[in-house]
Amino acid sequence: MKKNIAVIFGGRSAEHDVSIITAHTPIIQSLLAAGQFDVWPIYIAKDGSWYADRAMNDLTYFTKDDFSARLARQKKVRLLFDNGLQIISPGIRSKTIHIDIAFPAMHGTFGEDGSLMGLLRMAGVPFVGCDIFASAVAMDKVLTKQVVAAEGIPVVPYVWFTKNDWETKKDQYKQKIKALHWPLFVKPVHLGSSIAIAKVKDDAALENAVEVALHYDDKVLVEESVENLIEVTLPIMGNDDLRLAGIERPLNKTEFFDFNDKYLSGGKKTGGVNSQYSQIPADIDSALAMQVEDFGRRTYHVLGCSGIARVDFLIDSATKQVYVNEVNTLPGSLYHHNWKKVGVSGVELVTKLVALAEEYFTAHQDLTYTFTSSILKSAGGSKIM
């Protein structure tokens, strides 16, 4: 019998549209091609409404001009989270589908940041990809740097502050920032897909960029820019035994790899993310490549990633210094174009990820989370703490 698999995508996030692409290319299309699954798309609209209609397995559902009108007519789905995840289809002939495995495909807030994983953990349903903890840490660029640096992996010097910090102690932070080697990058800490990131060369630009970043996030990171920069990224798959994809170098035209390069320029032709504008494997010398792979494995491990993630690196080609920049726990389109180049097809990728999710789930089921206690009996007594 085929397994029921729910692909969850969309969401109240700036990366809502990118999530739709990732969910379809390659996830849903590959799961369907694998022929082993009944695929249930669970779409979370921008307003937070949940839908589950098999017509949404087709990407064109979302790209047609009448999408909004069709969605308005669509009935919302009801879900049960006790003892596994169940979809209750709307209508008179209501049907309950027990989901065997969930495949989160949501980028950014509420999806990739661990929120969804928390919900799925509570439901007790196996799910693909990183768990709540790795997701939450990776979503915060500052936390990532702090965890990675503690492991002795190089990161670019930086300063961070919250909205309140900036409003109340701006001068203090500006002093700290001044001490950094300019030009600098200003980044909202929690957003992915390079949204609201700016490179600044002077104080006025800094002020402006911080203002923009604080519009999107309440925590901001200011870091040195790497000179003679080579940006590379490394998708990694596995729980304990890791498999590495090719080291990939985006061949972007703009000064840094922004949202447009990542998703808009490469995506249209191939239906995926970033496939036309990159070099795989990156043309870097083997010593650097080895370092990238080593830092990649260690970063994946220290963050406690599972299933799949992508580690981004900055390399100063003059000094041969490699820095870990950030970690993405749901690489756009799973970076399937890269996996394909190293011999992993879309079908093999998604079926392997499903197997890894089941392996992770089983391993964690064996852990003891509850124990018998007599504490309740003592409740109402003199003092229990």
Next chain:
Amino acid sequence: MKNFLSRYSLRYPRFLVYMLQASEYSIRDYLAWYHRTKDFAHVEHRKHLVRTPKAVILLVIAWFFVVVLLGAVIVIFRSTSAPVSYILLLLTVLLAPYILAYALMIPLVILYVLIQRPIEAVIIRRARTRLKAHKAVKIGIAGSFGKTTIREILKTVLSEGKKTAAPPHSYNTPLGISRFVSTLTGDEDILIFELGEYYPGDIKKLCRLVHPDIGVITGVNEAHLEKFKTLERTAETVYELADYLGIKPVYVNGESEYAQKHTRAGHIIYSRESVGEWKIANQKTDLGGTSFTLSGDGKTLELASGLLGLHQVGPLAAAGAIALSLGLSPDQVKSGIEKTKPFDHRLEPKTDASGVVTLDDSYNGNPDGVRAVIEFLASLRDCRRWYVTPGLVEMGVRTREVHKEIGRSLARSGIEKIVLIKNSVTSFIEEGLQEEQYKGDIMWFDDALAAYAALPHMTVKGDVVLLQNDWPDQYQ
């Protein structure tokens, strides 16, 4: 029940007109398709009705018939009394879809007899007169398969030294050829014609139209066997070209068993080994193309073509020999052969951004072509090979055997991945695969479109994917 009710859908008249249009208004093909079809809800699958004036007229007539039938139902019900009225009513309702399907042919026949046939007769008569007076050397090509390939090779090679023309696409009927003839300027040195065979006598008719001076018989096999019934009849029809030519040069593909059986004294046999007196050596092929040496008459020609597969050596060499016999220089032949490239949908290689090579052979639907292509795929090394097919159509009584043989040869070739489209013939391919204890993966898809959509998600860099044949709606 669902299938039965599909005949009462509002879209039924439209589907009938679509079936007529997709059968190119051939009543025989339309009726064969009609009787094969069970579910009329899914007739327009790969293509849709194109609203040409002819189709619109037929659509209007179809709806006129529907109204007439409805009127008949009312009249019958009112004018007779129970229980006769109920019986008649039931009969009319039951028979109405069939009556409509057949009634649609009436305007078609009237249209054909009164308008189309006289016009076509004039066009063909003019073409015959024009061709008779035309000074060009005319080459006629007949056979169950490979006609377009050798036509294109000949055209490319001969154009190096002579003004050469040939009808485009698959214009191989009297009307198609005649339309092409009206575009000629009159100063062509060579004209090349594909002679299409659909029923016995077709080639003879075409020979009387084009008056060929040289003939090429590309082979005889099961293609259109459903129409010819026996391979013997196919061979006789194809050889109507040789009958017409008599002692004039006829080149026959020696790699086609059935074609060779019928050769006569004086025919020039071509294969990957030789063409008449010309000898072939050093045959090589890979994804980059095919090369060989042609020697004879004191000359040696090193030839290389972009076409893939050793089965192309014979036709390439034959074209070279014909070109030399028509006065082209060895250098012109060499340069012409170099210019030959895979044609659309005939073992045409394409490499995508992720490094997957697709060999589009979707126009190749005959057993000899399939055998040649499997041989080519088997010869490729250091790659994972995929073979995707819905099987072949119109194989008549040989259907089972032809497909089992495809399965057996796939298994023997060690092709790693086989993708089969579910239909009436692909299970025979599976039988053949099992007979030879095939070790690779067999994947099934409900239709070709689903398979084409899934393939990019199953393949990786370096894979070679062969798309063998494609079924139009008639055969779904």
